[in-house]
Amino acid sequence: NAGVMQNPRHLVRRRGQEARLRCSPMKGHSHVYWYRQLPEEGLKFMVYLQKENIIDESGMPKERFSAEFPKEGPSILRIQQVVRGDSAAYFCASSPPEAIRPQHFGDGTRLSIL
Amino acid sequence: TQLLEQSPQFLSIQEGENLTVYCNSSSVFSSLQWYRQEPGEGPVLLVTVVTGGEVKKLKRLTFQFGDARKDSSLHITAAQPGDTGLYLCAGPGSARQLTFGSGTQLTVLP
Numbered sequence: 001n002a003g004v005m006q007n008p009r010h011l012v013r014r015r016g017q018e019a020r021l022r023c024s025p026m027k028g029h030s031h032v033y034w035y036r037q038l039p040e041e042g043l044k045f046m047v048y049l050q051k052e053n054i055i056d057e058s059g060m061p062k063e064r065f066s067a068e069f070p071k072e073g074p075s076i077l078r079i080q081q082v083v084r085g086d087s088a089a090y091f092c093a094s095s096p097p098e099a100i101r102p103q104h105f106g107d108g109t110r111l112s113i114l
Numbered sequence: 115t116q117l118l119e120q121s122p123q124f125l126s127i128q129e130g131e132n133l134t135v136y137c138n139s140s141s142v143f144s145s146l147q148w149y150r151q152e153p154g155e156g157p158v159l160l161v162t163v164v165t166g167g168e169v170k171k172l173k174r175l176t177f178q179f180g181d182a183r184k185d186s187s188l189h190i191t192a193a194q195p196g197d198t199g200l201y202l203c204a205g206p207g208s209a210r211q212l213t214f215g216s217g218t219q220l221t222v223l224p
Contacts, residue, residue, distance in 0.1 A: 035214075041216050042204075048210060059211070091156050099210075101147070101206050103159050107156045
């Protein structure tokens with residue numbers, strides 16, 4: 001059973017470029033959650049999506065950040081015009097429809113901004 | 115906003131010692147989860163506590179949920195180097211997302 005798959009594992013971008021992070025949930029899971037983790041800190045919720053719907057984006061910055069979970073394919077977290085402060089580890093979690101909270105996390109994408 | 119505070123932030127101990135880490139909030143949580151995260155990996159769920167006063171054991175790890183469901187503790191007996199990692203507590207927020215504490219970084223020295 002494949003777990004939550006995230007790619008790339010490491011991503012380096014220069015300031016002003018775009019970063020696209022991908023998350024494939026576990027088989028049968030239709031709910032995806034994105035979190036951001038700064039060094040030596042806990043995870044901060046960003047956005048919660050179901051297939052083709054954003055349910056809660058209260059933790060996502062209004063500018064430059066967007067997320068989608070299309071009917072086919074992985075969930076994408078997109079950061080436009082990246083800045084140094086976007087450097088962090090971004091984690092995705094997934095859950096089946098009946099679960100009341102996410103339980104399975106991917107191993108994250110470490111984003112570094114030069 | 116429900117906040118979870120974890121203490122201590124850093125803990126370094128010798129192999130074989132016992133330790134306790136804490137997770138506290140001013141808010142009541144319907145449940146709390148504990149995760150362990152190792153460098154370069156995602157958090158892995160250890161346990162979920164649901165009932166006030168509940169105690170759960172996972173080998174050398176003992177998890178307790180406070181009677182008022184505002185706090186939780188994790189006790190490790192006879193710590194081993196393999197226990198090294200970041201221990202995170204988390205509680206449910208709105209819309210099924212999780213609110214995490216800032217974690218306790220545990221280092222067990224051989």
